[in-house]
Amino acid sequence: MNASLFSGFRIAAEMETPIQSPKSRSAFNSPVLKAKSTKFDDLESLEQLQDSFVEPVLQENPTRFTLFPIQKPKLFQKYKNHVSVFWTPEEIDLAKDMKDWIKLSANEQYFIKNILGFFAGSDGIVQENLACRFMNEIQLAEARQFYSVQLMMEAIHSETYSLLIDTYVEDKEEKAHLFKAIETIPCVKLKAEWAQKWIESRDENFATRLVAFAIVEGIFFSGSFCAIYWLKERGLMPGLTTSNEFIARDEGLHTDFACALYEEIERKLPKAKVHKIIREAVKIEKQFIIESLPCHLVGMNDRLMADYIEFVADRLSTQLGYGKIYNTLNPFDFMERISLEGKDNFFEKRVTSYAKSGVGKTNEEMSFALDADF
Numbered sequence: 106m107n108a109s110l111f112s113g114f115r116i117a118a119e120m121e122t123p124i125q126s127p128k129s130r131s132a133f134n135s136p137v138l139k140a141k142s143t144k145f146d147d148l149e150s151l152e153q154l155q156d157s158f159v160e161p162v163l164q165e166n167p168t169r170f171t172l173f174p175i176q177k178p179k180l181f182q183k184y185k186n187h188v189s190v191f192w193t194p195e196e197i198d199l200a201k202d203m204k205d206w207i208k209l210s211a212n213e214q215y216f217i218k219n220i221l222g223f224f225a226g227s228d229g230i231v232q233e234n235l236a237c238r239f240m241n242e243i244q245l246a247e248a249r250q251f252y253s254v255q256l257m258m259e260a261i262h263s264e265t266y267s268l269l270i271d272t273y274v275e276d277k278e279e280k281a282h283l284f285k286a287i288e289t290i291p292c293v294k295l296k297a298e299w300a301q302k303w304i305e306s307r308d309e310n311f312a313t314r315l316v317a318f319a320i321v322e323g324i325f326f327s328g329s330f331c332a333i334y335w336l337k338e339r340g341l342m343p344g345l346t347t348s349n350e351f352i353a354r355d356e357g358l359h360t361d362f363a364c365a366l367y368e369e370i371e372r373k374l375p376k377a378k379v380h381k382i383i384r385e386a387v388k389i390e391k392q393f394i395i396e397s398l399p400c401h402l403v404g405m406n407d408r409l410m411a412d413y414i415e416f417v418a419d420r421l422s423t424q425l426g427y428g429k430i431y432n433t434l435n436p437f438d439f440m441e442r443i444s445l446e447g448k449d450n451f452f453e454k455r456v457t458s459y460a461k462s463g464v465g466k467t468n469e470e471m472s473f474a475l476d477a478d479f
Contacts, residue, residue, distance in 0.1 A: 162369050163311055166244035177369070180247035183362045187254045190358075192351050194265045199272050199344035206273050206342065212398075217336075217345075219397040220329040221270050222286025223293045224352075227325070228263040230287075230297060232256060234304040234318060242311060245369070251362050258355050265348050292396040296325055299389050303382075312370045316379055316425065319363035320386045322356050323421040328390055328414050330356070331440055335405050338439045364424045379427050387418050387431075412436040 168176075175181050206214070235256050243249060267284070274280045282289050287297035303309065303317030330353040337346035367373070394410040415433035422430055435441060 184251040222283040225266040226287035323360040
């Protein structure tokens with residue numbers, strides 16, 4: 106990615122588009138193209154069909170402006186789940202963080218700064234993809250509902266990371282350097298350029314770009330989330346670690362939704378292509394970790410992080426339906442304990458796994474009955 110990172114772009118005429126020509130409609134009506142959810146092992150055959158085939162999720166849908174009746178209940182539920190965990194930057198207390206920040210070694214601070222620098226710009230990349238492409242292309246009302254919430258949450262993430270950098274880094278030049286990390290820090294720039302390559306591609310179809318989008322949020326973000334959880338294990342930086350819990354939960358929802366939407370794709374990608382894209386991303390993420398971790402830290406080093414990245418990549422590949430690539434185990438015990446994070450005292454601080462009351466529940470589930478079992 107370069108200085109024109111956030112410049113707008115127009116959707117090319119040759120790309121998949123919700124508006125079908127008569128030719129594309131007749132192609133879709135062909136019996137050959139009505140097979141459900143086919144995975145092509147022959148890349149050439151897939152490319153030949155893509156010239157005329159338009160995914161159902163991209164076909165012009167005159168009912169897309171009205172949510173009810175629900176056509177895709179699974180996608181709708183994911184939208185409701187995301188609404189239920191809405192939060193704002195004002196809920197993050199950074200009062201104690203500076204005392205811990207000055208206790209960190211120079212190498213630890215460098216590691217965290219690189220992570221925050223990547224995050225500060227990456228959410229803007231995601232926002233641009235959603236606003237300029239996916240929201241324009243996708244024709245499912247339930248998917249548009251989810252993406253609307255995701256757009257709002259990405260804005261909140263962006264504000265939060267900017268606030269963290271502004272709080273921790275006092276030197277004005279260094280602060281400006283981090284705010285432009287996707288241009289000024291080579292290993293961060295490489296990640297951003299890879300993401301933009303797929304997101305802005307005028308040649309790749311929607312299915313490919315959707316997989317790449319899942320990889321950005323599912324792999325490029327996970328290693329950095331893990332590093333901040335490592336600080337939490339040491340009892341450091343409560344504001345940073347709380348914001349990390351909120352954002353990691355959100356990004357998990359975004360990745361899950363991308364995988365759920367991919368299930369709706371009828372012409373799925375060949376396994377070889379998906380694994381190739383994942384391997385590219387893993388290689389870049391490992392390079393980011395190696396350059397961000399100049400020396401071994403207590404309980405954290407580039408070798409362990411490389412294993413964790415492979416573990417996460419296997420999990421995502423399996424979730425997309427393509428099986429494991431690396432067969433690597435999770436090297437971090439503390440990441441296995443994340444599911445238990447919600448046992449904080451509710452009156453001491455907000456539990457990050459806590460969902461808003463009533464959101465996503467039926468009237469029956471919300472009603473109060475005197476004969477209920479307590």
